[in-house]
Amino acid sequence: MRITDDCRDCLLSRVQFQAALxxxxKGTIEEAQRAARSLLDTIWNDDVPAPVIAGAVHRCCYRTVGSTDPYRTLKYKDTLAARDVVAKIRPLISDFNSAVCAAVIGNAMDYGVLGHSISEDFTNYFRHEFSKGLYHxxxxxxxxxxxxxxxxxxxTGEILFDKILIEELKHLGAHVTVAVKDAPILNDATLDEARDAGIEEVADHLTTTGGGAELGINLDLIPPDLASAIKKATLIISKGLANYESLSDYSNLPPVAYLMMVKCEPIARILGVPKGVKIARLIR
Incomplete structure (x- = not known):
């Protein structure tokens, strides 16, 4: 998926948000915004997936404010909150289908989209969304x-709901390779957060998507173990918007199950669904 005009304001708003973290x-925040805006204007027409452009803009902001992980505190808080929620809602998860729904609801734990916020009472939010089920x-x-x-x-935080789904995948007899980000970008999970969440306890193999602080996944940058796993895979489970924006640009992949809350208009238009719905869509 290529970047759209709708993406500009969203992306620059996230620069301001993370700089303020x-x-x-104010001078540093404004400098980060100016640098990000200048870079975005320079690379806007590059013929690359949207996450490549967005990732470069975020890294520009990080350099300007002198932080490699602006979301560190928020990630810690989200992990604590998710543990509490999972303890309360775990009895609701009885099979693969309900675990898929739970994992999709977990995708609401996201700071990367303008206009989307995380519910302060995520337990009741989860129960409400779970009762509604998935749109697709x-x-x-x-x-x-x-x-x-x-x-x-x-x-981060979301991966505790992913852990439930991975457990159900193992019950189905699946071999599961889990890939997290190679370095901090937004509030995406890295190896540190995945290990803290206990992903290594349930997955057969834990690796990264490579490339450092990259949004989504760039198949030209992935490490050999992930490349091998994708080559052997019967299914890719792709969480969230950036992974969709990345993978939708590739062909000759195994079937891909896109699990996400559709938080922005460009992706809603492409998928032909209303903004804000939850989906588990299989594309072969």
């Missing part, structure tokens, strides 16, 4: 393809 100095649900078809799975995670 690092400093109260290909869980039954997805379950048939789970012999060898590559699971591309998204946000």
């Amino acid at each position: 690092c400093t109260e100095d 649900d290909d869980s039954e078809e997805i379950a048939k393809l789970t012999r060898r799975v590559v699971y591309l995670t998204d946000n």
Whole structure:
């Protein structure tokens, strides 16, 4: 997926948000915004997926404010909150389909989209969304393809809901390779957060998507173990918007199950669904 005009204001708003997480100095925040805007204007027409452009803009902001992980405190808080929520809602998860729904609801733990916020009472939010179910649900078809799975995670906190789904995948007899970000970008999960969440306890293999602080996934930068896992996979489970924006640009992949809350208009238009809905869509 290529970047759209809708993406500009969203991306620059996230630059302001994350700069303010690092400093109260208005001059530094404004400098980060100017640098990000200048870079965005320079690379706007590059023929690359949207996450490549967005990732470069975020890294520019990080350099300007002097932080490699602006979301560190928020990630810690989200992990604590998610543990509490999972303890309360775990009895609701009884099978693969309900685990898919739970993992999609977890995708709401996201700071990367203008206009989207995380509920302060995530337990009640989860219960409400769980009762509604998914707007589009290909869980039954997805379950048939789970012999060898590559699971591309998204946000910290969210991965505790992913852990539930990985457990259900193992119950189905799946071999599961989980890939997290190689370095901090937004509030995406890295190896540190994945290990803290206990992903190594349930997955067969834990790796990264490579490339450092990259949004989504760039198949030209992935490490050899992930490349091998994708080559052998019968299914890729892709969490979140940036992974969709990345993978939708590639062909000759195994079937991909896109699990996400559709938080922005460009992706809603491409998928033909309303903004704000939850989907588990299988694309072969």
